[in-house]
Amino acid sequence: MGMLNDDMKKLLAECRLTYVATVTPDGRPNLSPKASTKVLDDNHLVFVDIASPNTIRNLKANPYIEVNVVDNLRRRGYRFKGVAEVLTEGELYKTVAEDFWTREGRQYPANGIVTIRIEQALPLWSPAYTFNRGVREEDVRRLYLQRYGLQDLTPADGRENASNVNRAKANA
Ligand SMILES: Cc1cc2nc3c(=O)[nH]c(=O)nc-3n(C[C@H](O)[C@H](O)[C@H](O)COP(=O)(O)O)c2cc1C
Numbered sequence: 001m002g003m004l005n006d007d008m009k010k011l012l013a014e015c016r017l018t019y020v021a022t023v024t025p026d027g028r029p030n031l032s033p034k035a036s037t038k039v040l041d042d043n044h045l046v047f048v049d050i051a052s053p054n055t056i057r058n059l060k061a062n063p064y065i066e067v068n069v070v071d072n073l074r075r076r077g078y079r080f081k082g083v084a085e086v087l088t089e090g091e092l093y094k095t096v097a098e099d100f101w102t103r104e105g106r107q108y109p110a111n112g113i114v115t116i117r118i119e120q121a122l123p124l125w126s127p128a129y130t131f132n133r134g135v136r137e138e139d140v141r142r143l144y145l146q147r148y149g150l151q152d153l154t155p156a157d158g159r160e161n162a163s164n165v166n167r168a169k170a171n172a
Pocket of ligand 1: 017030031032033034035036037047048049050051052053054055056
């Protein structure tokens with residue numbers, strides 16, 4: 001079995017925006033967002049180097065990397081720790097770059113791609129869950145839709161009710 005399960009793949013596909021941590025040559029943290037991140041296979045992620053000179057410089061000296069993704073409404077996500085490889089040519093580079101250009105448009109450069117072999121995949125849970133035993137994901141989502149003043153465009157599935165939303169609100 002691979003490192004990436006169905007829930008991880010779904011959350012990455014839905015959220016897209018990841019935060020990528022590398023280490024600078026003098027040992028300092030370097031964190032930057034990457035919205036091109038996607039699943040390559042059951043053990044690998046990939047993102048496109050559009051404008052990430054520091055991340056690329058860091059990885060060339062030290063390939064260790066951490067990628068975080070969080071669903072901002074569901075208040076949960078994953079952190080992936082692994083080893084990166086920077087590719088600027090070859091079949092895989094071409095496939096990923098073409099897919100990116102098809103999705104985002106040719107105006108963006110694909111200076112390279114960064115593949116990440118995942119060594120560890122850990123769940124991230126907001127305190128909205130860990131301090132509220134039994135609270136449901138849908139209730140947390142509804143609460144944060146309310147908090148952010150967003151309209152719920154998801155069709156009602158009948159699984160949620162006001163008392164659960166209030167419970168999440170009282171404890172979040
Ligand atoms: C929402 C968002 C998504 C981004 N996605 C990417 C991306 O997929 N690839 C990339 O190279 N830069 C992306 N960027 C730009 C880099 O994060 C930005 O240029 C950053 O300064 C690069 O820093 P670094 O060299 O330390 O990685 C994104 C920025 C934002 C705000």
